[in-house]
Amino acid sequence: MAKIVSVDVLQADLKPKVKRTDAVQSFELQETPLVRITDADGVTGTGYSYTIGTGGSSVCKLIDDHLAPVLIGRDAEEIEGLWRTLFYRVHATTVGAITSIALAAIDTALWDLRARKAGLPLHRLAGGAKNAIDLYYTEGGWLHMDEAELVEEAVKAKERGFGGTKVKVGRPHVAEDVKRLSAVRDKVGFGWEIMTDANQGLSLDEAIRRARHYEKLDVAWFEEPIHADDVGGHRRLSQSTTVPIAVGESMYSLSQFKDYLEAGACSIVQVDVGRIGGITPWLKVAHMAEAFNVPVCPHFLMEIHLGLCCAVPNSRWLEYIPQLDLVTASPIRIENGKAIPSDQPGLGIDWDWQALERTIVHRRSHGAAPALRTGA
Numbered sequence: 276m277a278k279i280v281s282v283d284v285l286q287a288d289l290k291p292k293v294k295r296t297d298a299v300q301s302f303e304l305q306e307t308p309l310v311r312i313t314d315a316d317g318v319t320g321t322g323y324s325y326t327i328g329t330g331g332s333s334v335c336k337l338i339d340d341h342l343a344p345v346l347i348g349r350d351a352e353e354i355e356g357l358w359r360t361l362f363y364r365v366h367a368t369t370v371g372a373i374t375s376i377a378l379a380a381i382d383t384a385l386w387d388l389r390a391r392k393a394g395l396p397l398h399r400l401a402g403g404a405k406n407a408i409d410l411y412y413t414e415g416g417w418l419h420m421d422e423a424e425l426v427e428e429a430v431k432a433k434e435r436g437f438g439g440t441k442v443k444v445g446r447p448h449v450a451e452d453v454k455r456l457s458a459v460r461d462k463v464g465f466g467w468e469i470m471t472d473a474n475q476g477l478s479l480d481e482a483i484r485r486a487r488h489y490e491k492l493d494v495a496w497f498e499e500p501i502h503a504d505d506v507g508g509h510r511r512l513s514q515s516t517t518v519p520i521a522v523g524e525s526m527y528s529l530s531q532f533k534d535y536l537e538a539g540a541c542s543i544v545q546v547d548v549g550r551i552g553g554i555t556p557w558l559k560v561a562h563m564a565e566a567f568n569v570p571v572c573p574h575f576l577m578e579i580h581l582g583l584c585c586a587v588p589n590s591r592w593l594e595y596i597p598q599l600d601l602v603t604a605s606p607i608r609i610e611n612g613k614a615i616p617s618d619q620p621g622l623g624i625d626w627d628w629q630a631l632e633r634t635i636v637h638r639r640s641h642g643a644a645p646a647l648r649t650g651a
Contacts, residue, residue, distance in 0.1 A: 276350045277314035281642030282343040285309040286335050287634040289601055296419045298445025298476030305598055306331025307634075308376065310338065310384040313642075314351045320388025321626065324379035324549035325576065330372070335637050337377045341365055343641040346381070354385045358555045370528040375552040382553025383579060387622045396623055397582030398616040401558060407613040408584040408593045411439035411470060411495075418443040422458040429459045429469075436612030437595065439468025439495055444485065445476040453488050460492050470592075472498035475525065479508040486516035496521040496543050496572075503531075509540035521545050523560075524574035527552070532560045536567045543591075547574040548583060557583060565589040577614070578624050581607055585616045599624065602631040 287307040295302035306326040313319045326334070342361050349357060361378055368374045390400045398406075412435075415428020429440045442459060444452040452471075459469055471494045477485065482500035489497060496519040501508050503525035513520045522535060523545030535541045546560040561571045561583070570591035573580040578599050584590035593614050600606045604627040608615040617623030 276352050277316040277318070279312055279346045279349050279351050279642070280315050281311075281313045281640065282346050283311040283313075284335055284338050284343055284637070284639045284641070285311070285635055286331050286637035287602065287631055288331070288636050289598060289634055292597070292601070293414055294417065294419065295414075296417050297443045297472065297474040298418060299474050300327070303328030306334075308334045308338065308380045310343075310380040312346065312351060312381070312384045312388055314388065314392075316392070318388060318392050320351075320384045320386070320391060320621070321624070322380050322382065322384030322387055322553075322622075324376045324383070326376065330376070332637065333373050334377045334380070335639075337365065337368075337373060338380065339639050339641070342377060342381060347642045351385060351388050354382065354389065354555055357385065358382055358553065362552075370531075372527055372550065375527040375550055378552040379549045380553075382555050383548065383622065386554045390622065391620045394620050396616060396618050396620060397554075397579075398585035398623075400586075401554065401583065402586035402588075404588040405585045405590070407610070407615050408581065408590055409438045410436075410595045410609065410612055410614050411441060411468060411592050412437040413441040413594055413596050416440055416442040416472075418445060422455055425455055425459050426462045429463050433463055433467055436609070438592070438612050439470055441470040441472055441498075441594070443474070444471045444489075445473045449481075449485050449488055452485060453492070456489070456492050456494070465493055468495040469493075470495045470498065470521075473500045475499045475502050477501055479505070479512060482508075482512050483515050486512065486518045489518050490516060494518055498522075498543075498545065499524065506534050506538050506540050509535065510538045513540055513542065519543050521572065523547065524550065526550070529556055529559055529563070532563060536564060536569060542569065544569055544571050545574045546571060547576065548579050549576050550574075554579075554583065558587070561587045561589065578603075578607060579622055581614050582616050582623050584614075602627055602634060 289305040412432035498521040519542035521543035572592040
């Protein structure tokens with residue numbers, strides 16, 4: 276087995292192509308920590324994670340000072356062992372967002388390296404459950420948009436073959452949310468899905484109240500209605516409504532998902548590979564959800580999640596938010612509203628290194644190799 280000889284840590288700053296707002300925040304900038312891991316055979320794996328505008332430099336600093344040096348000389352194939360070693364190396368800062376985002380960049384690089392050496396695409400290496408996944412559209416449902424924009428975007432998404440659209444909720448009064456959702460439902464009909472997302476912006480009582488109104492509109496799910504730490508509140512909400520409750524984008528450990536599933540506090544798991552700590556824990560969450568007969572509909576990072584959704588049997592939807600096409604040579608493949616995973620070895624991301632170079636704001640090398648290559 277080949278040892279790790281170099282680790283390159285970079286940060287690319289990618290600007291959103293559209294304005295993104297929800298009930299509690301705006302998506303200002305995709306700070307993208309990248310890790311390039313090269314082994315003694317000269318094979319390189321590239322991984323990444325993200326923030327929505329703050330904390331990226333802290334993630335890179337954690338990797339540079341405390342995680343990357345530990346990788347040098349280790350066997351790149353020992354992904355599970357390396358994840359645990361790194362987790363306990365910074366145990367005093369776990370579980371937490373900064374640490375999980377840092378671990379995700381490293382772990383996804385290790386999986387990319389493993390897949391390239393095996394000559395397999397991620398979706399086959401990690402399970403090979405299916406060859407396509409349904410897409411729903413998010414870019415046309417942000418909270419600042421008016422009804423006419425929401426309807427126009429939903430109609431265009433339906434015409435393009437998407438299976439549904441996400442509409443952000445959390446306007447000051449429930450009547451505003453209902454008016455916006457009703458405008459979309461009246462136009463697209465009841466044979467097409469509308470996902471709703473409050474981004475943790477509501478109290479429990481208000482979430483129960485709004486869910487009662489959303490039932491009449493037959494929404495596909497009610498995402499992050501209240502604070503992600505409130506398992507009991509989500510259980511009460513789930514018991515009070517027929518609307519499926521979706522959680523996961525703001526959870527950073529396997530045990531958090533365990534608590535929700537055991538409590539019957541959610542109907543849909545939205546585990547995010549960039550926030551849970553990488554592919555290694557993502558797969559554990561997905562398989563755990565399968566044991567509870569709960570589907571996986573991951574949050575964001577569609578380029579990695581495409582392969583992961585096709586690796587597991589209980590995936591249901593992939594969220595379409597294009598971002599990496601700014602720095603990739605080819606977009607994900609879409610046919611009849613479904614995303615098709617790449618058959619190329621690795622994560623399936625075709626990086627455009629010249630374009631990516633123009634977005635780099637941080638670079639540091641550990642070990643023997645140069646900071647940035649243009650090859651695989």
